[in-house]
Amino acid sequence: MAKPKLLILSDLFGGQHPEWINYYTDTLRSKFEIQYYDVLELACIDASNLVEADIHKQFLDGGIDKAVETLLKLETDKVTVLGFSIGGTIAWKASLQGLKTTHLFAVSSTRLRYETEAPNCEIKLFFGDQDSNKPNSNWFLDLKIPSEILQDQNHQLYLEEKNATAICAEILKVTL
Template identity: 70%
Template sequence: MAKQRLIILSDLFGGKDPEWVKIYVDLLKSEFEIQYYDVLELAGINADNLVESDVHNQLLSGGIDRAIEALLKLENGKVMVLGFSIGGTIAWKASLQGLKIVCLFAVSSTRLRYETEAPNCSIKLYFGEEDSNRPDSQWFFELNVVHKMIKKENHQLYRTENNAFLVCNDILKFY
């Protein structure tokens, strides 16, 4: 039987093969056919010599839309998605534009707080309790979205092994 396709979308730091992403790949590769995408590459942004705020501004001024467009061209079958920070937001928006997502797992995707419509797929979101940019409880209620607040964690909670185990365990349970 063919493995379910799982796409992983990086955070705004992207990179060819970030060390922290390897933790997720190692935990999930036995069950899934995994495709990793650097969101900066999808967006056509060269981040060499750019500071975080410049990358962020480029993503907000057309980069997110270019990444969605690229993703829609690359993926035309049903997929599960694991997105980190801006990667989760890109997946959410791509789903609303036709990406066939079966289940979306997004970690620290704080820009989702601006979204007013939820994709038609299973969704589980993860946020650090101490991430001041996470959506508020009203947003979760209005969009009827399942989420987990991780105590004593901030925005980059996804870069630690313990949290990677927690997220991967949920993905494997869903599957």
């Protein structure tokens, strides 16, 4: 039997295969066919000489929409998606626009706090309790979204192996 497909969408910094992504792929590869996407490539952003604020601005000035459009062209079958930071926001918006998402896992996707509609799929969000930009509790209640708030963690909690292990365990528990 073919493994279900898992899309992994990078954070703002992208990269061909950032080291920390291995925490996820090494664990999830046994149960999923994994497709990794660098969101900078999806959005056609050249970040080679840019600082974080400039990259962020490019995503807000059409990059998110471009990444969603590109992803929708590339992926036409049912998928599970794991997105980090801006990657989770791109996954959310793509799911609203027709990406056939069965499960959406987003980690530190703080821009979701501006969303007023949830995609029609299983959703689980992860945030650090010290991430000042995470959605407030009313947002989760209004959209009926389950979340996991990791204690003593900040925005880049996904870079730590112990957090990756916990997130992967949750993905495997929920999807299989």
